[in-house]
Amino acid sequence: MNGVLSGKRIVLGVTGSIAAYKAVGLLRLLTQAGASVHVVMTDSAIRFIAPLTFEVLSGHPVASDVFAGHQEMKHLSLTEQADLLVVAPCTANTLAKLALGLADNLLGTLALTVQCPVIICPAMDGEMWAHPAAQAHAQTLRHRGAVIVEPEVGSLASGEWGQGRLATEEAIMSTAVGLLQCRTDWQGERVLISAGPTQEPIDPVRFISNGSSGKMGFAMAEAAVARGAEVVLVTGPTHLAAPKKVTVVPVVTAEEMLQALTVRFEWATTLIMTAAVGDFRPKQAHAHKLKKDQWNGEGLVLERTPDILMALSAQRTHQRLVGFAAETDHLIEHGQAKLTNKHLDMLVVNQIGGEQSAFGNDTNEVYVLAPGSAPHQIPRMPKRQLADTLLDRILSLPVQPSRQKVVSFPTP
Numbered sequence: 001m002n003g004v005l006s007g008k009r010i011v012l013g014v015t016g017s018i019a020a021y022k023a024v025g026l027l028r029l030l031t032q033a034g035a036s037v038h039v040v041m042t043d044s045a046i047r048f049i050a051p052l053t054f055e056v057l058s059g060h061p062v063a064s065d066v067f068a069g070h071q072e073m074k075h076l077s078l079t080e081q082a083d084l085l086v087v088a089p090c091t092a093n094t095l096a097k098l099a100l101g102l103a104d105n106l107l108g109t110l111a112l113t114v115q116c117p118v119i120i121c122p123a124m125d126g127e128m129w130a131h132p133a134a135q136a137h138a139q140t141l142r143h144r145g146a147v148i149v150e151p152e153v154g155s156l157a158s159g160e161w162g163q164g165r166l167a168t169e170e171a172i173m174s175t176a177v178g179l180l181q182c183r184t185d186w187q188g189e190r191v192l193i194s195a196g197p198t199q200e201p202i203d204p205v206r207f208i209s210n211g212s213s214g215k216m217g218f219a220m221a222e223a224a225v226a227r228g229a230e231v232v233l234v235t236g237p238t239h240l241a242a243p244k245k246v247t248v249v250p251v252v253t254a255e256e257m258l259q260a261l262t263v264r265f266e267w268a269t270t271l272i273m274t275a276a277v278g279d280f281r282p283k284q285a286h287a288h289k290l291k292k293d294q295w296n297g298e299g300l301v302l303e304r305t306p307d308i309l310m311a312l313s314a315q316r317t318h319q320r321l322v323g324f325a326a327e328t329d330h331l332i333e334h335g336q337a338k339l340t341n342k343h344l345d346m347l348v349v350n351q352i353g354g355e356q357s358a359f360g361n362d363t364n365e366v367y368v369l370a371p372g373s374a375p376h377q378i379p380r381m382p383k384r385q386l387a388d389t390l391l392d393r394i395l396s397l398p399v400q401p402s403r404q405k406v407v408s409f410p411t412p
């Protein structure tokens with residue numbers, strides 16, 4: 001990692017958690033990678049670890065008091081040129097303050113001024129992290145664009161076992177590097193991504209759908225565009241904000257998704273199908289709302305929706321084809337069959353069902369299958385980080401003999 005963050009200015013916020021001492025290790029990694037790190041501590045953090053340690057190791061004074069640096073407006077200037085704000089460890093208290101925008105200490109005040117990416121690394125007792133309040137605060141911050149590096153499962157300071165331990169220094173470091181490194185290895189690539197669920201209408205108010213949130217596809221789009229690709233995202237209904245610089249094409253049904261992808265397929269150099277396309281639809285969609293006193297739900301006849309990946313695979317000329325499979329059991333077996341039947345270059349298999357289901361979660365762990373290679377397991381990580389890991393693997397796929405770079409195509 002030497003030099004990978006050189007020239008970067010990072011503000012490291014340290015709060016009053018028992019894990020505060022681990023921020024020292026993180027500071028070492030960041031400075032070894034070339035970053036200039038300015039530490040901001042809460043009053044509680046100072047009760048756990050002396051500012052002197054951070055001052056010596058960072059080579060900069062530690063800031064903790066809003067009023068101490070009032071002449072140079074420290075409460076604003078510290079983050080003015082920051083490339084990144086990392087809060088590690090982040091207590092339940094500071095998590096709540098950041099979500100609410102409270103500015104009753106220096107860290108909270110600075111957090112309201114930052115223009116740069118923000119990484120928040122919660123550390124707390126398992127019950128505190130599982131509390132709906134903490135989860136809601138984390139979600140609010142995610143929606144605002146912060147990256148939450150989730151705490152790990154393990155033994156906690158209380159002696160209990162649970163999710164609450166500060167993520168490892170390495171995990172925080174790699175998230176920081178991923179956000180700060182300006183990679184351009186996808187430049188010149190045109191990436192067509194499908195995301196989210198599809199909805200198949202029964203009547204104008206009811207439909208058949210699934211629990212896909214679209215998060216994985218949106219993360220893939222965000223990562224690909226950040227690495228220089230042109231990206232078109234064809235998405236079923238989700239609650240997610242469109243990633244910047246991505247052309248978003250909203251669709252509802254599987255048929256609409258097929259049409260939207262088909263017309264853009266020739267343009268693409270890579271197709272990434274993360275969408276959870278419904279396999280069935282009502283044979284007949286009623287034009288008027290079915291009244292419950294006139295219909296008891298019997299006789300709803302379903303038919304298969306088009307198999308989008310199969311259809312596009314049959315039309316492939318030069319594109320890389322990457323599929324996603326959501327399985328409840330026999331992940332590798334079912335995945336291998338899909339990889340082979342649909343002639344894919346790569347298949348990402350994730351598990352659905354249970355608490356760690358790929359659907360709706362902000363993290364995911366997957367198996368990557370590719371023809372002629374053994375299944376490769378990627379451990380649980382934030383979907384945005386997973387997106388970068390998958391993009392690395394997609395780029396390293398062997399080139400299809402028929403795959404050529406199309407010189408110029410306007411974005412469809």
Ligand SMILES: Cc1cc2nc3c(=O)[nH]c(=O)nc-3n(C[C@H](O)[C@H](O)[C@H](O)COP(=O)(O)O)c2cc1C
Nearest residue numbers: 015016017018019042044045091092093094123124
């Ligand atoms: C020994 C000890 C360990 C603590 N560890 C944590 C912790 O890991 N996470 C947490 O959210 N709060 C922890 N707390 C509680 C916080 O220190 C407390 O909520 C404080 O107000 C946090 O202030 P800050 O967010 O401004 O740093 C701990 C308290 C004590 C006394």
